[in-house]
Amino acid sequence: MxxxxxxxxxxxxxxxxxxxxxxxxxxxxxxxxxxxxxxxxxxxxxxxxxxxxxxxxxxxxxxxxxxxAEILREGSGDYFFEQIRQLDCHAEELLPKEQEFIKEYIEFTEYRKRKAEDKNS
Known part of the structure; x- marks a missing residue:
């Protein structure tokens, strides 16, 4: 598949x-x-x-x-790739659409985190 x-x-x-x-x-x-x-x-x-x-x-x-490989938690920072941080991410194995999806998902989780922080402020 x-x-x-x-x-x-x-x-x-x-x-x-x-x-x-x-x-x-x-x-x-x-x-x-x-x-x-x-x-x-x-x-x-x-x-x-x-x-x-x-x-x-x-x-x-x-x-x-x-x-x-492991459970990733929102806000841990360990799931980033490219310039920020690269753990064991094989970005070269991803199609451009898949890379774009991951970037979009990361932006979404950062947005949710900011919203949660705003509510707690």
């Missing part, structure tokens, strides 16, 4: 539901599913989180097809 779509399709089959039922339950149109299948687009951050929760799989597996 090389793509996010292939992993989603695998999960749908494993759960024994139809693609139509899956789409209805998560609010995903058949057009979006078709775009994902053709590689025209990929699910957005929020939708990937919903899909991962729906099937009880990690985002690491859903996005990369790999089991997570």
């Amino acid at each position: 090389q793509s996010i779509y292939e992993r989603i399709e695998y999960l749908i089959k494993q759960k024994g539901i139809t693609k139509k039922s899956f789409g209805e339950q998560l609010g995903i149109s058949t057009g979006n599913m078709g775009d994902w299948k053709r590689g025209k687009s990929t699910p957005g951050t929020h939708k990937l989180i919903e899909i991962g929760a729906f099937f009880n799989v990690s985002l690491d597996w859903l996005i990369l097809g790999k089991q997570p």
